[in-house]
Amino acid sequence: xxxxxxxxxxxxxxxxxxxxxxxxxxxxxxxxxxxxxxxxxxxxxxxxxxxxxxxxxxxxxxxxxxxxxxxxxxxxxxxxxxxxxxxxxxxxxxxxxxxxxxxxxxxxxxxxxxxxxxxxxxxxxxxxxxxxxxxxxxxxxxxxxxxxxxxxxxxxxxxxxxxxxxxxxxxxxxxxxxxxxxxxxxxxxxxxxxxxxxxxxxxxxxxxxxxxxxxxxxxxxxxxxxxxxxxxxxxxxxxxxxxxxxxxxxxxxxxxxxxxxxxxxxxxxxxxxxxxxxxxxxxxxxxxxxxxxxxxxxxxxxxxxxxxxxxxxxxxxxxxxxxxxxxxxxxxxxxxxxxxxxxxxxxxxxxxxxxxxxxxxxxxxxxxxxxxxxxxxxxxxxxxxxxxxxxxxxxxxxxxxxxxxxxxxxxxxxxxxxxxxxxxxxxxxxxxxxxxxxxxxxxxxxxxxxxxxxxx
Ligand code: ATP
Ligand code: MG
Numbered sequence: 001x002x003x004x005x006x007x008x009x010x011x012x013x014x015x016x017x018x019x020x021x022x023x024x025x026x027x028x029x030x031x032x033x034x035x036x037x038x039x040x041x042x043x044x045x046x047x048x049x050x051x052x053x054x055x056x057x058x059x060x061x062x063x064x065x066x067x068x069x070x071x072x073x074x075x076x077x078x079x080x081x082x083x084x085x086x087x088x089x090x091x092x093x094x095x096x097x098x099x100x101x102x103x104x105x106x107x108x109x110x111x112x113x114x115x116x117x118x119x120x121x122x123x124x125x126x127x128x129x130x131x132x133x134x135x136x137x138x139x140x141x142x143x144x145x146x147x148x149x150x151x152x153x154x155x156x157x158x159x160x161x162x163x164x165x166x167x168x169x170x171x172x173x174x175x176x177x178x179x180x181x182x183x184x185x186x187x188x189x190x191x192x193x194x195x196x197x198x199x200x201x202x203x204x205x206x207x208x209x210x211x212x213x214x215x216x217x218x219x220x221x222x223x224x225x226x227x228x229x230x231x232x233x234x235x236x237x238x239x240x241x242x243x244x245x246x247x248x249x250x251x252x253x254x255x256x257x258x259x260x261x262x263x264x265x266x267x268x269x270x271x272x273x274x275x276x277x278x279x280x281x282x283x284x285x286x287x288x289x290x291x292x293x294x295x296x297x298x299x300x301x302x303x304x305x306x307x308x309x310x311x312x313x314x315x316x317x318x319x320x321x322x323x324x325x326x327x328x329x330x331x332x333x334x335x336x337x338x339x340x341x342x343x344x345x346x347x348x349x350x351x352x353x354x355x356x357x358x359x360x361x362x363x364x365x366x367x368x369x370x371x372x373x374x375x376x377x378x379x380x381x382x383x384x385x386x387x388x389x390x391x392x393x394x395x396x397x398x399x400x401x402x403x404x405x406x407x408x409x410x411x412x413x414x415x416x417x418x419x420x421x422x423x424x425x426x427x428x429x430x431x432x433x434x435x436x437x438x439x440x441x442x443x444x445x446x447x448x449x450x451x452x453x454x455x456x
Pocket of ligand 1: 029030031032043046119120121122125126163165166
């Protein structure tokens with residue numbers, strides 16, 4: 001096989017060089033090697049070494065412009081920060097037995113690179129690299145990268161039984177790189193996925209986000225519905241659920257899976273798509289012509305996604321956005337300019353754009369609309385929104401050409417009335433019934449207060 005050589009960042013090479021100079025082995029390892037071979041920019045450069053943590057600390061005690069953080073000494077990890085960039089340096093390790101399907105009961109430091117690589121999850125993650133020695137690949141990782149395959153290091157069943165999270169990591173890597181899952185690995189996933197219940201929900205959520213944002217997400221969602229439903233039982237009813245509707249060719253689950261892949265790869269949008277129609281089976285009715293409907297399904301989808309997000313302890317910001325997008329995924333947005341202005345006022349530009357992305361993806365994954373047609377309609381409404389935003393329309397009280405002070409100076413009694421009048425004015429301006437101009441606003445304000453006084 002051809003020799004592989006690539007350049008490490010200067011500081012990573014320095015860390016390796018310094019350990020080597022003290023007589024220890026050291027290599028870049030794992031994700032950074034995999035990503036570099038794939039032609040992708042690695043997120044970070046992890047280093048493995050034969051030196052034990054105290055030896056690593058000693059090796060860097062007198063290196064200028066570096067400092068040491070004791071990250072996880074019991075796991076053998078020391079972080080060396082060089083010029084503000086952290087490098088995790090981890091001692092070669094072999095894992096003891098696993099009894100909780102997640103963590104080894106003990107780890108022991110070893111002096112052999114091969115042993116360290118053997119404990120890693122997949123062949124593509126079990127390669128090490130040295131600036132002079134080149135690639136260390138004992139398990140065929142490079143071949144699997146070229147063949148685009150996720151394969152366990154060693155016996156898949158044993159590896160998944162040790163640590164159930166690896167099951168989800170397999171799906172995550174397959175989704176992110178659009179790789180296939182090798183046969184034995186695949187069989188072990190299908191056999192053992194229920195052990196994922198032993199993994200903390202927060203940890204599951206971290207992997208799920210990456211899985212959802214992968215380029216191969218549709219294939220993974222379609223290929224492993226039972227695994228996905230063991231994580232999100234809220235989706236179970238959607239699997240195989242036919243919609244009996246001329247606008248929907250696919251089962252609810254397939255529609256969800258396809259729609260996920262049609263939005264930009266961001267957690268909020270992808271989770272929204274995964275759940276937007278999840279309430280359909282529960283809301284399903286058939287009319288006298290035999291056509292299926294799911295009136296009010298969005299509200300049920302909201303409940304389902306809310307319970308899933310609570311279980312995963314999804315952060316509040318993500319949660320709030322997903323809830324709005326799922327709830328309103330079917331809302332008409334821009335039948336006319338007045339409506340578009342109202343929507344802009346209600347949601348703000350960013351959320352409104354996200355709603356448009358959601359509706360585009362929804363339409364694209366029904367299997368009934370022509371892609372070109374959907375894309376054209378989407379581009380057009382984005383353009384309308386952009387044009388509207390460029391006019392800086394008045395959509396909040398802050399944009400109004402008068403404020404509370406102006407109204408009081410104009411003779412409107414201070415207190416609650418001022419706020420009510422301001423809101424009423426804003427409403428009319430948004431609706432296009434009143435120009436956002438001082439004179440007109442003050443005149444209407446007087447009229448509104450007179451009427452209000454007569455009414456009381
Ligand atoms: P990412 O690009 O998402 O960071 P990564 O491969 O670097 O991917 P990490 O979670 O940072 O993933 O783990 C670093 C390395 O540690 C992996 O490449 C793999 O070799 C090993 N590893 C991580 N998690 C496990 C696990 N659960 N079981 C076995 N090895 C693991
Ligand atoms: Mg990493």
